[in-house]
Amino acid sequence: MYSMFDCSLCLARPIGWKLVNYSGLTDLRGKYAVCETKFPVMFGVRSMTPAARVAAAIDILDLWIAGDPIEKLLTNWSRRSRFAGSKDRAALRDLVFAALRNRNSFAALGGALTGRGLMLGLLRARGDDPDQYFTGEGYGPSQLDANERAVPVSSEACDFPDWIVPDLKSALGDEFGAIERAMRQRAPLFLRVNSAKASVDKVITALATDGIDAQPHPLSPNAIEVTSNPRRFASSDVYHDGLAEIQDVASQAVADLVPAEGRLLDFCAGGGGKSLALAARGAKVTAHDISVARMKDIPERAERAGVKIAVCAPENLSAQKKFDVVFADAPCSGAGSWRRDPEGKWRLTQERLDELLRSQSEVLDASAKYVADGGVLAYATCSLLAQENQDQIVSFLRRNTDWAVQSQKHFTPLQGGDGFYVAILARG
Ligand SMILES: C[S@@+](CC[C@H](N)C(=O)[O-])C[C@H]1O[C@@H](n2cnc3c(N)ncnc32)[C@H](O)[C@@H]1O
Numbered sequence: 001m002y003s004m005f006d007c008s009l010c011l012a013r014p015i016g017w018k019l020v021n022y023s024g025l026t027d028l029r030g031k032y033a034v035c036e037t038k039f040p041v042m043f044g045v046r047s048m049t050p051a052a053r054v055a056a057a058i059d060i061l062d063l064w065i066a067g068d069p070i071e072k073l074l075t076n077w078s079r080r081s082r083f084a085g086s087k088d089r090a091a092l093r094d095l096v097f098a099a100l101r102n103r104n105s106f107a108a109l110g111g112a113l114t115g116r117g118l119m120l121g122l123l124r125a126r127g128d129d130p131d132q133y134f135t136g137e138g139y140g141p142s143q144l145d146a147n148e149r150a151v152p153v154s155s156e157a158c159d160f161p162d163w164i165v166p167d168l169k170s171a172l173g174d175e176f177g178a179i180e181r182a183m184r185q186r187a188p189l190f191l192r193v194n195s196a197k198a199s200v201d202k203v204i205t206a207l208a209t210d211g212i213d214a215q216p217h218p219l220s221p222n223a224i225e226v227t228s229n230p231r232r233f234a235s236s237d238v239y240h241d242g243l244a245e246i247q248d249v250a251s252q253a254v255a256d257l258v259p260a261e262g263r264l265l266d267f268c269a270g271g272g273g274k275s276l277a278l279a280a281r282g283a284k285v286t287a288h289d290i291s292v293a294r295m296k297d298i299p300e301r302a303e304r305a306g307v308k309i310a311v312c313a314p315e316n317l318s319a320q321k322k323f324d325v326v327f328a329d330a331p332c333s334g335a336g337s338w339r340r341d342p343e344g345k346w347r348l349t350q351e352r353l354d355e356l357l358r359s360q361s362e363v364l365d366a367s368a369k370y371v372a373d374g375g376v377l378a379y380a381t382c383s384l385l386a387q388e389n390q391d392q393i394v395s396f397l398r399r400n401t402d403w404a405v406q407s408q409k410h411f412t413p414l415q416g417g418d419g420f421y422v423a424i425l426a427r428g
Pocket residue numbers: 267268269270271272273274275288289290291294329330331332359362363
C-alpha cells in the first residue's frame with residue numbers, strides 16, 4: 001500500500017514530493033513519488049488517511065493541554081508536515097477546534113483529558129466507530145485498550161469552565177443548557193452585504209457563481225449565512241469587489257441598533273468591523289482604539305467597501321469636536337464568541353475577568369466624555385456575562401447620574417450568531 005509519509009524510492013520521511021516517470025509504467029499518479037526538497041507539491045499523491053489525521057490531532061491536543069497556544073501548534077505542525085495538503089490542514093483544524101469547544105464532554109466520553117481521550121470522545125459523540133481510527137496500523141493511533149473501551153458511552157459533562165458556570169447560569173437562566181449545547185457546535189459563516197455597493201439578492205446570486213450557497217438571515221437586513229463551501233469566500237469576486245465582508249450576524253444586529261447619524265466615534269474600533277457597518281449606513285465615522293496597530297487595516301477595508309472612515313490615534317482624540325454618537329464596543333471576555341475562539345474559554349481566569357471589568361468601566365467613563373449635548377452613547381460587548389453587560393451599565397449610571405438607558409438588548413447563540421449585549425444611553 002502507498003504510504004503518504006515515506007518516499008516510495010528512498011523510504012525516508014521527505015520534506016517535499018515530486019512525481020517521477022518510470023518507462024514502462026503508464027499510470028504513475030498517486031503511486032510513485034520521490035522526495036524532493038525543492039518541489040514540495042504532491043501531484044496526485046493521496047491525502048492523509050482519516051486515522052492519520054486523528055493521530056496528528058492527538059499529538060497537537062496533548063501539547064495544547066500542556067500549555068502551548070493552539071494557533072502556534074497548528075502553524076508548527078503545517079510547517080513540519082509538508083506532506084499535508086490544504087484539505088488535510090483544514091480537516092485537522094476542524095478536529096482540534098471541535099475538541100476545544102467540547103473539551104469536557106469529549107474528555108468524559110473518551111475517559112481522559114488527553115489527546116487520545118478527546119479524539120475518542122469526538123468519535124463517540126459523532127457516532128463513528130473508534131476502531132476504524134484507532135487501528136494501530138500505518139499512521140493511525142494505537143488500538144484502544146481495555147480501560148478506554150470500558151468508558152460508558154453515556155458520559156456527560158458541561159463545556160464551560162467550572163468556575164464560570166454559576167455566573168453563566170444566573171445570567172442565562174432557563175436558556176443555560178440550550179446555550180451550552182449550542183456553543184459546542186462550530187459557528188456558521190455570516191457575511192454582511194455592503195449596502196453601499198450591492199443588494200442581498202445580488203450577493204447571493206454572485207456567490208452562487210463561485211459555488212457558494214447562502215441565504216438571508218432574519219437577525220439583520222444585510223446579513224447572509226453561508227450554507228456551503230465557506231472556505232471559498234476569501235477567493236470569491238464578492239469579497240474582492242467589496243460587496244460583502246465576514247461579520248457575525250449578532251455583531252451586525254448590534255451595529256444596526258446604534259444610531260448611524262451625524263458624526264460618530266467608534267471608540268474601540270479594533271479592526272473596524274462595526275465601523276464599516278456604521279459607515280455603510282451613512283454615519284461619518286471616526287475610528288479610534290487604544291491600539292493604533294489594531295486599526296491598521298481600516299483604510300484598506302474602507303476603500304474596498306467604498307466608504308470613508310477617519311482614523312484617529314489616542315493622542316489626537318482630545319482635539320476632536322464632540323460627537324453625535326459614541327460607540328464603545330468594549331474589550332471583554334469574549335464569552336459570546338467562544339464557538340469561534342474555544343481556546344479563550346479555557347484560558348479565561350477570574351483575575352483576567354476582573355481586569356476586563358475595570359477596563360470596561362474606564363472605557364464607559366472615558367467614551368461618555370466625547371458625547372455632544374443631545375447625543376447618545378452606545379455600549380456593547382460580545383459577552384454573555386451580566387457583570388460585563390447590564391451590571392456595568394448600572395454602575396455607570398450610579399457614577400453618572402445625568403445619564404439614562406434608552407434601550408438594551410441581549411443576543412445569544414440560540415438566535416444563530418454570537419452572544420452580544422448592547423445598551424443605548426442618553427443624558428436624561
Ligand atoms: C471588542 S474589540 C473591538 C472590536 C471592533 N469594534 C470590531 O467590531 O471589529 C475591543 C477593542 O477595544 C480596544 N480597547 C481596549 N481598551 C481600550 C481603551 N481604554 N480605549 C480604547 N480602546 C480600547 C482594544 O484594543 C480592542 O481593539
